[in-house]
Amino acid sequence: GDSVTQMxxxxxxxxxxxxxxxxxxxxxxxxxxxxxxxxxxxxxQLLLKATKADDKGSNKGFEATYRKETTSFHLEKGSxxxxxxxxxxxxxxTNFGNEKLxxxxxxxxxxxx
Amino acid sequence: xAGVTQSPTHLIKTRGQQVTLRCSPISGHKSxxxxxxxxxxxxxxxxxxxxxxxxxxxxxxxRFSARQFPNYSSELNVNALLLGDSALYLCASxxxxxxSNQPQHFGDGTRLSIL
Numbered sequence: 345g346d347s348v349t350q351m352x353x354x355x356x357x358x359x360x361x362x363x364x365x366x367x368x369x370x371x372x373x374x375x376x377x378x379x380x381x382x383x384x385x386x387x388x389q390l391l392l393k394a395t396k397a398d399d400k401g402s403n404k405g406f407e408a409t410y411r412k413e414t415t416s417f418h419l420e421k422g423s424x425x426x427x428x429x430x431x432x433x434x435x436x437x438t439n440f441g442n443e444k445l446x447x448x449x450x451x452x453x454x455x456x457x
Numbered sequence: 458x459a460g461v462t463q464s465p466t467h468l469i470k471t472r473g474q475q476v477t478l479r480c481s482p483i484s485g486h487k488s489x490x491x492x493x494x495x496x497x498x499x500x501x502x503x504x505x506x507x508x509x510x511x512x513x514x515x516x517x518x519x520r521f522s523a524r525q526f527p528n529y530s531s532e533l534n535v536n537a538l539l540l541g542d543s544a545l546y547l548c549a550s551x552x553x554x555x556x557s558n559q560p561q562h563f564g565d566g567t568r569l570s571i572l
Contacts, residue, residue, distance in 0.1 A: 375557075433500075
Protein backbone atom coordinates (compact mmCIF):
# COMPACT_ATOMS: atom_id res chain seq x y z
CA GLY A 345 0.00 0.00 0.00
CA ASP A 346 0.86 3.67 -0.08
CA SER A 347 3.29 4.94 2.54
CA VAL A 348 5.37 7.96 3.46
CA THR A 349 8.69 7.80 5.31
CA GLN A 350 9.92 10.91 7.03
CA MET A 351 13.19 11.85 8.60
CA UNK A 352 13.00 11.04 12.27
CA UNK A 353 13.00 13.88 14.73
CA UNK A 354 13.12 15.83 16.75
CA UNK A 355 15.26 18.31 14.85
CA UNK A 356 16.80 21.28 16.64
CA UNK A 357 18.45 24.11 14.71
CA UNK A 358 19.72 27.59 15.41
CA UNK A 359 17.98 30.58 13.89
CA UNK A 360 19.11 31.33 10.31
CA UNK A 361 20.33 27.75 9.77
CA UNK A 362 19.51 25.79 6.62
CA UNK A 363 16.73 23.22 6.99
CA UNK A 364 16.17 19.92 5.22
CA UNK A 365 13.52 17.44 6.27
CA UNK A 366 13.67 14.28 4.19
CA UNK A 367 10.58 12.57 2.84
CA UNK A 368 10.34 9.52 0.59
CA UNK A 369 7.22 7.73 -0.56
CA UNK A 370 5.85 4.49 -1.96
CA UNK A 371 2.70 4.77 -4.02
CA UNK A 372 0.70 3.30 -6.88
CA UNK A 373 0.53 5.51 -9.94
CA UNK A 374 1.46 9.17 -9.79
CA UNK A 375 0.64 10.68 -6.42
CA UNK A 376 0.19 14.31 -5.46
CA UNK A 377 2.58 15.29 -2.67
CA UNK A 378 2.06 17.64 0.25
CA UNK A 379 3.70 19.15 3.28
CA UNK A 380 1.39 19.98 6.17
CA UNK A 381 2.46 21.90 9.28
CA UNK A 382 1.10 22.00 12.80
CA UNK A 383 2.18 25.03 14.81
CA UNK A 384 1.93 24.85 18.63
CA UNK A 385 -1.70 25.15 19.70
CA UNK A 386 -3.01 25.21 16.13
CA UNK A 387 -4.57 22.74 13.73
CA UNK A 388 -2.90 21.07 10.78
CA GLN A 389 -2.58 23.34 7.76
CA LEU A 390 -1.32 22.89 4.23
CA LEU A 391 2.16 24.35 3.72
CA LEU A 392 2.83 23.46 0.08
CA LYS A 393 2.07 20.88 -2.57
CA ALA A 394 3.21 19.47 -5.93
CA THR A 395 1.01 17.45 -8.23
CA LYS A 396 3.41 16.10 -10.86
CA ALA A 397 7.04 15.15 -11.35
CA ASP A 398 9.57 18.01 -11.24
CA ASP A 399 6.99 20.44 -9.85
CA LYS A 400 8.28 22.66 -7.07
CA GLY A 401 5.92 23.69 -4.29
CA SER A 402 6.78 26.78 -2.27
CA ASN A 403 5.30 28.86 0.53
CA LYS A 404 6.62 31.03 3.39
CA GLY A 405 10.21 30.49 2.22
CA PHE A 406 9.85 26.70 2.24
CA GLU A 407 10.34 24.66 -0.93
CA ALA A 408 10.01 21.03 -1.96
CA THR A 409 10.57 19.43 -5.38
CA TYR A 410 8.69 16.35 -6.57
CA ARG A 411 11.42 13.88 -7.60
CA LYS A 412 9.89 10.87 -9.29
CA GLU A 413 13.23 9.15 -9.95
CA THR A 414 14.10 9.08 -6.23
CA THR A 415 10.46 9.03 -4.99
CA SER A 416 11.27 11.96 -2.72
CA PHE A 417 9.78 15.30 -1.68
CA HIS A 418 12.30 16.84 0.72
CA LEU A 419 11.36 20.07 2.50
CA GLU A 420 13.96 22.87 2.53
CA LYS A 421 14.28 26.39 3.83
CA GLY A 422 17.34 28.55 3.50
CA SER A 423 17.13 30.44 6.79
CA UNK A 424 14.81 29.25 9.54
CA UNK A 425 13.19 31.45 12.16
CA UNK A 426 11.98 30.73 15.68
CA UNK A 427 8.42 31.01 14.34
CA UNK A 428 9.07 27.95 12.12
CA UNK A 429 9.08 25.72 15.19
CA UNK A 430 6.31 23.19 14.54
CA UNK A 431 5.60 19.60 13.54
CA UNK A 432 5.90 18.97 9.81
CA UNK A 433 4.07 16.15 8.02
CA UNK A 434 4.79 14.86 4.55
CA UNK A 435 1.72 13.37 2.85
CA UNK A 436 0.47 11.99 -0.44
CA UNK A 437 -2.71 11.29 -2.33
CA THR A 438 -2.70 8.69 -5.09
CA ASN A 439 -4.83 9.41 -8.14
CA PHE A 440 -5.68 5.77 -8.37
CA GLY A 441 -8.74 3.93 -7.05
CA ASN A 442 -9.68 4.53 -3.42
CA GLU A 443 -8.34 8.06 -2.96
CA LYS A 444 -7.01 8.80 0.51
CA LEU A 445 -4.57 11.20 2.15
CA UNK A 446 -1.64 9.26 3.63
CA UNK A 447 0.62 11.00 6.16
CA UNK A 448 4.12 10.35 7.42
CA UNK A 449 4.82 10.19 11.14
CA UNK A 450 5.79 13.86 11.41
CA UNK A 451 9.04 15.66 12.27
CA UNK A 452 9.15 18.01 15.22
CA UNK A 453 11.31 21.05 14.47
CA UNK A 454 12.58 23.39 17.18
CA UNK A 455 14.45 26.57 16.29
CA UNK A 456 16.51 28.17 19.03
CA UNK A 457 17.44 31.88 18.95
CA UNK B 458 -15.59 32.91 8.50
CA ALA B 459 -15.48 30.09 11.01
CA GLY B 460 -13.09 27.26 10.40
CA VAL B 461 -13.80 23.58 10.83
CA THR B 462 -15.36 23.03 14.23
CA GLN B 463 -15.36 19.76 16.13
CA SER B 464 -17.16 18.71 19.27
CA PRO B 465 -16.60 17.75 21.93
CA THR B 466 -13.02 18.88 22.53
CA HIS B 467 -12.27 16.09 24.98
CA LEU B 468 -14.07 12.88 25.82
CA ILE B 469 -13.45 10.06 28.26
CA LYS B 470 -15.10 6.68 27.75
CA THR B 471 -14.66 3.15 29.03
CA ARG B 472 -14.03 -0.01 27.04
CA GLY B 473 -17.08 -1.37 25.28
CA GLN B 474 -18.93 1.93 25.15
CA GLN B 475 -19.95 3.79 22.00
CA VAL B 476 -19.00 7.34 21.03
CA THR B 477 -20.19 9.93 18.51
CA LEU B 478 -17.95 12.75 17.37
CA ARG B 479 -19.22 15.75 15.43
CA CYS B 480 -17.78 17.99 12.76
CA SER B 481 -19.03 21.16 11.07
CA PRO B 482 -17.17 22.03 7.87
CA ILE B 483 -16.25 25.47 6.64
CA SER B 484 -19.28 27.15 5.07
CA GLY B 485 -19.58 26.09 1.44
CA HIS B 486 -17.41 23.00 1.82
CA LYS B 487 -19.13 19.80 0.76
CA SER B 488 -16.41 17.26 1.55
CA UNK B 489 -15.59 16.01 5.04
CA UNK B 490 -12.82 13.58 5.94
CA UNK B 491 -12.03 11.91 9.25
CA UNK B 492 -8.59 10.97 10.59
CA UNK B 493 -7.25 9.20 13.67
CA UNK B 494 -3.98 10.51 15.11
CA UNK B 495 -2.34 8.38 17.77
CA UNK B 496 0.21 10.18 19.93
CA UNK B 497 3.54 10.49 18.12
CA UNK B 498 2.14 9.36 14.75
CA UNK B 499 0.74 11.03 11.67
CA UNK B 500 -3.00 11.18 11.03
CA UNK B 501 -4.54 8.03 9.52
CA UNK B 502 -7.38 8.34 7.07
CA UNK B 503 -10.69 6.82 8.22
CA UNK B 504 -13.42 8.10 5.85
CA UNK B 505 -14.25 10.74 3.30
CA UNK B 506 -17.79 11.89 2.56
CA UNK B 507 -18.88 14.13 -0.28
CA UNK B 508 -22.44 15.21 -0.93
CA UNK B 509 -23.62 12.75 1.75
CA UNK B 510 -22.04 9.77 0.01
CA UNK B 511 -19.04 7.78 1.25
CA UNK B 512 -16.23 8.43 -1.20
CA UNK B 513 -13.28 6.76 0.48
CA UNK B 514 -12.50 4.45 3.35
CA UNK B 515 -9.27 3.63 5.17
CA UNK B 516 -8.20 0.41 6.87
CA UNK B 517 -10.39 0.60 9.95
CA UNK B 518 -12.73 -2.09 11.34
CA UNK B 519 -16.50 -1.98 10.91
CA ARG B 520 -16.80 -0.60 14.46
CA PHE B 521 -16.06 2.75 12.81
CA SER B 522 -18.86 4.36 10.82
CA ALA B 523 -19.75 7.85 9.69
CA ARG B 524 -22.40 9.84 7.92
CA GLN B 525 -22.86 13.26 6.42
CA PHE B 526 -25.99 15.33 6.77
CA PRO B 527 -27.77 17.59 4.24
CA ASN B 528 -26.03 20.63 5.77
CA TYR B 529 -22.67 18.83 5.15
CA SER B 530 -21.88 18.38 8.83
CA SER B 531 -20.71 14.92 9.76
CA GLU B 532 -20.64 12.43 12.59
CA LEU B 533 -18.11 9.70 13.29
CA ASN B 534 -19.34 6.77 15.37
CA VAL B 535 -17.16 4.20 17.06
CA ASN B 536 -18.74 1.15 18.69
CA ALA B 537 -17.34 -1.31 21.22
CA LEU B 538 -14.48 0.99 22.17
CA LEU B 539 -11.03 -0.51 22.76
CA LEU B 540 -8.09 0.95 24.64
CA GLY B 541 -6.34 1.35 21.28
CA ASP B 542 -9.01 3.75 20.09
CA SER B 543 -7.54 6.41 22.37
CA ALA B 544 -6.39 9.12 19.99
CA LEU B 545 -6.99 12.59 18.58
CA TYR B 546 -9.73 12.44 15.96
CA LEU B 547 -9.42 15.07 13.27
CA CYS B 548 -11.97 16.29 10.80
CA ALA B 549 -11.04 18.09 7.59
CA SER B 550 -13.21 19.80 5.00
CA UNK B 551 -12.72 20.92 1.44
CA UNK B 552 -14.78 22.43 -1.37
CA UNK B 553 -14.71 19.54 -3.79
CA UNK B 554 -14.36 15.78 -3.70
CA UNK B 555 -10.82 15.29 -4.96
CA UNK B 556 -8.25 15.03 -2.17
CA SER B 557 -5.35 15.44 -4.58
CA ASN B 558 -6.19 18.98 -5.69
CA GLN B 559 -8.36 20.32 -2.88
CA PRO B 560 -6.50 21.67 0.18
CA GLN B 561 -7.81 20.04 3.32
CA HIS B 562 -8.77 22.40 6.18
CA PHE B 563 -8.42 20.70 9.54
CA GLY B 564 -10.25 21.24 12.81
CA ASP B 565 -8.54 21.15 16.19
CA GLY B 566 -9.76 17.64 16.86
CA THR B 567 -11.52 15.66 19.57
CA ARG B 568 -9.23 13.95 22.04
CA LEU B 569 -10.76 10.61 23.00
CA SER B 570 -9.43 8.72 26.01
CA ILE B 571 -10.53 5.16 26.73
CA LEU B 572 -10.18 3.87 30.30
